[in-house]
Amino acid sequence: MERVEDLLAQPFGTLPDLIRHHAATQPDKLAITDGDAEATYARLDAAMDRAAAALRRDGTVQGQAVATVSYPSVAQAIIFLAALRAGAIAAPIQPSATAEQIAGMIGDSGANLVFLDAANAAALKDETLAARVVMLEELEAWLPPEGDKPEPVEIAPLDGFNIIYSSGTTGIPKGIVQSHAMRWQHLSRNTNAGFDTAVTLLATPLYSNTTLVSFLPTLAWGGTVVLMKKFDAHRYLELAERYRATHTMLVPVQYQRIMALPDFDRFDLSAFRFKTCTSAPFKAELKRDILNRWPGKLVEYYGMTEGGASFILIADEHPDKLHTVGQLSPGHEALLLDENDQPVAPGEMGEIVGRSPTMMTGYHKREGATREAEYYDAEGNRFIRHGDVGRLDEDGFLILMDRKKDMIISGGFNIYPSDLEAVLAQHPAVADCTVVGVPSDEWGETPVGFYVPRGGASASAEEVRTAVNDKLGKTQRLSKLYVADELPRSAIGKVLKRELRDRLAAGEFQGESA
Incomplete structure (x- = not known):
């Protein structure tokens, strides 16, 4: 029988076939556990067969989405993988969205079946869903008898693998469609990561690409996945x-x-042996602490679910570059553009656009949004706009400034919140912080800060603001500083700045400014 390395060296293949291989070569090895349930590779492969057969029995056709709304579990993983074996598209949906948004994403996906766990079924009880509900706690009763298999399907490279819905605080998030070809590139390039003998502990949800970039290669190479249903x-x-x-x-x-x-x-x-990080700003001081006290490599990835370019920082090999997100991944390209979409000079800041073998097909049923996300160079090469502003240092390491949409224009000056946050975070009274731009009659926009006080700190918000402003340029100074019990974050750790702006506009922080 072929080795998994040889299978992954082929130009194209599928994840379900790799799991079938592991079921034959190491049937009793633990494939996945969530603390309450577990599956060996033999059990996982058999469960995928039964679930794929049931999907086809219940009307799911090739190329149709199969939706799940669940906290991470073995049952959710089985449905995700069974959808692929049936030739369908896995559509894991974020439980952290509003009930209205979740219902909208289910409808947008085109799924005829949605698999819910009990907690999310209760949260959606007042919503009318455009798909038949199957409870994950009752999965065994829904499955056909042991030994049932689906009719084989032929999967082409550009067929949809998954839809990932982008985060958002208003409206229905955009569905990012990724192909089997894109995922095969992702799986096959992890030749030196040691996933074949890995025990991969994951504490983020399966609807996030952050999780999938470790979850999928672990199963592809034959390692073991340990899922946490909720991070602690x-x-x-x-x-x-x-x-x-x-x-x-x-x-x-x-x-x-x-x-x-x-x-x-x-x-x-x-x-x-291998710790990775992505999805949000990663402070140099925190990287340094991890390097000093936690064994194994530390690798930071910067990229986006839509594709574009990826940058990699192998922190233990570049301890002098911890303020960066690393260098371009092999086979990836990136440009930095000015406000007129022209490349900037070396060392200057610009909007990041990138291209790679792992780009999205497009946003699901949103051609206009797809076009807005694309940039074509003079040769007609397709790039994806990252939405971030950064600059490259003399060694080609990328220094991120901010999301382009978060940049504050005050009195005609560009202000990058990350510069202000770096100074605010250094104050001994500050445990966590962020800076946003709010409308100003005088300046157009003005920077406003929010911080979570460190335990035992006695400094007032006014004292903190004064100390911080003394270290900032005149155009950068915080006009107000608000105290917060905690900063609102997405399930993958991003500060929800729009939510803070909305709460501020609603008067929630009134009286707490400096």
């Missing part, structure tokens, strides 16, 4: 020690909470 820093360390975790993908706020635990150093994390 202390529980994470307990699971890491119990399962002898070797790999993980965490977002910066999760690393921050783990490293802040007083008893972090008592846990045995010596099995770790």
